[in-house]
Amino acid sequence: MKDSIVICHPFAGSATIRDAQNSIVILGVQQLRFEGCKDVDVYTHCTSHPVIERSTSMRFSPYPAFVHSIEKSQPSLHDKIEDFNWLRRQHSPNWTLIDPETPNVLWKLLEDPKHPLHDALTHVPQ
Numbered sequence: 001m002k003d004s005i006v007i008c009h010p011f012a013g014s015a016t017i018r019d020a021q022n023s024i025v026i027l028g029v030q031q032l033r034f035e036g037c038k039d040v041d042v043y044t045h046c047t048s049h050p051v052i053e054r055s056t057s058m059r060f061s062p063y064p065a066f067v068h069s070i071e072k073s074q075p076s077l078h079d080k081i082e083d084f085n086w087l088r089r090q091h092s093p094n095w096t097l098i099d100p101e102t103p104n105v106l107w108k109l110l111e112d113p114k115h116p117l118h119d120a121l122t123h124v125p126q
Contacts, residue, residue, distance in 0.1 A: 010045065010063070028063050041098060045076040052095060053084045061098035 001020040008015075010028025017025060020037040028045040037055040044050065045063035052058055060078050079097055086092035 026064065034058065042078075043098075044078045046078050047074045047076070049077050049080045049082045051082045051084060052092075055083075056094045058095040059098045060095060061100055 001017070001023055004020070004023040005026075006017075006023065007026045008028070012030055014031035014033070015027060015029045016033045016035065017037060017040075018035045020034070020040050022039045024041045024043070026043045030047045032042075032044060032046045032048075032050040034040065034042075034050070034052045034055045037052070037058060039057045040055075041059045041061070042050070043061050043063050050060065058081070060081060062076060062078055081092070081095045083092035083094050086094060
């Protein structure tokens with residue numbers, strides 16, 4: 001998957017995403033794993049620690065409320081990433097958190113019924 005936006009309705013299960021590049025993933029799951037990914041923005045409600053393997057420049061943020069309301073009975077661990085290729089005590093350089101207060105042009109397009117989804121796709125970084 002390259003230069004893509006994936007929006008998935010929340011579900012009670014696990015997801016593995018492999019070899020994604022320069023993409024946005026919006027996903028609510030119990031378990032989440034990324035393998036061989038680079039430059040991916042992840043908006044998730046994950047009830048276990050998300051895992052990255054052989055991945056770089058990963059950015060994580062909470063699942064956006066406008067996509068779908070999520071049952072909050074279990075807290076999201078979207079910010080508790082486990083990097084299986086980084087075994088040191090220091091924070092892994094392979095992932096960061098996205099400030100949820102940062103304005104996002106893509107969200108405005110997705111929320112606006114006047115703009116079709118293909119207009120939103122033109123705002124994915126090249």
